[in-house]
Amino acid sequence: MTDLSTTYLGLRLRTPLIASASPLTGRLDTLGELEDAGASAVVLPSLFEEEVEADAWRLHDLLEGGANSFAEAAGFFPDFEFGDTGPQGHIKLLCTAKDMLTIPVIASVNGVTPGGWTRYAEQLADAGADAIELNLYAVAADSHRSGVRVEEDYLKVIELVRGRIDVPLAVKLSPFFSATAHFARRAAAAGADALVLFNRFYQPDLDLDTRTVRPRIELSQPAELRLPLRWLAIIRSQMPSVGLAATTGVHSGFDAAKALLAGADAVMMASVLLRHGPRYLSRIEAELSAWLTQQDYQTVAQARGSVSRLGAPDPAGYERANYLRTLASYRTPGS
Ligand SMILES: Cc1cc2nc3c(=O)[nH]c(=O)nc-3n(C[C@H](O)[C@H](O)[C@H](O)COP(=O)(O)O)c2cc1C
Numbered sequence: 043m044t045d046l047s048t049t050y051l052g053l054r055l056r057t058p059l060i061a062s063a064s065p066l067t068g069r070l071d072t073l074g075e076l077e078d079a080g081a082s083a084v085v086l087p088s089l090f091e092e093e094v095e096a097d098a099w100r101l102h103d104l105l106e107g108g109a110n111s112f113a114e115a116a117g118f119f120p121d122f123e124f125g126d127t128g129p130q131g132h133i134k135l136l137c138t139a140k141d142m143l144t145i146p147v148i149a150s151v152n153g154v155t156p157g158g159w160t161r162y163a164e165q166l167a168d169a170g171a172d173a174i175e176l177n178l179y180a181v182a183a184d185s186h187r188s189g190v191r192v193e194e195d196y197l198k199v200i201e202l203v204r205g206r207i208d209v210p211l212a213v214k215l216s217p218f219f220s221a222t223a224h225f226a227r228r229a230a231a232a233g234a235d236a237l238v239l240f241n242r243f244y245q246p247d248l249d250l251d252t253r254t255v256r257p258r259i260e261l262s263q264p265a266e267l268r269l270p271l272r273w274l275a276i277i278r279s280q281m282p283s284v285g286l287a288a289t290t291g292v293h294s295g296f297d298a299a300k301a302l303l304a305g306a307d308a309v310m311m312a313s314v315l316l317r318h319g320p321r322y323l324s325r326i327e328a329e330l331s332a333w334l335t336q337q338d339y340q341t342v343a344q345a346r347g348s349v350s351r352l353g354a355p356d357p358a359g360y361e362r363a364n365y366l367r368t369l370a371s372y373r374t375p376g377s
Pocket residue numbers: 062063064065086087088150177214240241242259261262263289290291292310311312313314316
């Protein structure tokens with residue numbers, strides 16, 4: 043049997059299979075189920091700066107507004123403990139998860155301001171997170187802000203957080219960069235120990251009846267793995283020592299195997315576990331283990347990057363040749 047252990051973010055993991063941030067990692071019961079099903083680590087849902095700031099302001103308004111009529115106002119207090127406002131809810135979840143689980147717990151931050159990114163990353167690291175993942179999820183919608191500015195701001199955040207925490211640091215990227223490989227290199231130089239490829243942007247829909255924007259979260263499909271696969275291979279072939287985790291479109295052990303061959307150290311899943319439940323993870327591990335064993339891999343390290351190593355010395359030319367070949371391979375129905 044293949045030894046499935048791997049190292050990601052300096053953490054020795056039993057297998058490469060990690061539960062990525064989702065509602066399943068935000069609850070203690072499902073966190074326990076994920077560990078029981080074999081998750082080798084979990085990433086908690088992101089602490090969003092605007093969410094915790096809004097909580098703090100709601101509490102402030104509540105206390106100020108109720109100052110002159112406390113007895114009456116007390117009856118309107120919402121159903122939360124004071125300790126759960128601000129970042130406290132996340133910190134409490136992290137501490138309880140750390141007490142309850144034996145696997146590493148990675149905390150995720152999504153900030154808005156430089157102070158927010160660093161403050162919350164530091165608080166979560168101090169509270170015992172085994173690593174911090176920065177969720178760089180922002181839609182660059184300001185037509186006055188160039189791509190260069192957007193990238194510089196991201197790099198500043200990585201540098202600032204790196205300077206404030208001692209635990210390993212991962213950065214979850216979106217696929218929307220003009221020069222993804224170049225940004226990956228700069229993110230690592232700024233202090234990212236690992237890159238998580240890629241975040242999935244949720245596309246709102248328009249409701250024609252009400253003419254309103256309708257938020258839509260659709261779970262991923264396995265075909266979406268192809269985008270991270272390409273970039274895992276490109277980045278791994280040029281940056282052999284950066285940590286890489288795959289996210290988006292991993293729905294089976296075979297998908298996980300593809301991510302490893304492309305160069306991932308770890309493979310993260312959310313949609314497949316939301317769709318089938320946390321226990322499905324054990325089936326994915328069994329598939330991965332069976333495939334690697336059948337292919338005579340002794341270790342995950344042997345498999346990791348074995349396809350990206352076959353990549354051409356000129357990655358851009360290689361991609362262009364593949365593009366031409368793919369277009370030429372299309373057959374119209376009936377031809
Ligand atoms: C309902 C839901 C909530 C999510 N919340 C977070 C989050 O808080 N932080 C984060 O970085 N990613 C979040 N994600 C993204 C997932 O961690 C994952 O990167 C993405 O869904 C792609 O992986 P998948 O194809 O396995 O679903 C969320 C995904 C879903 C479906």
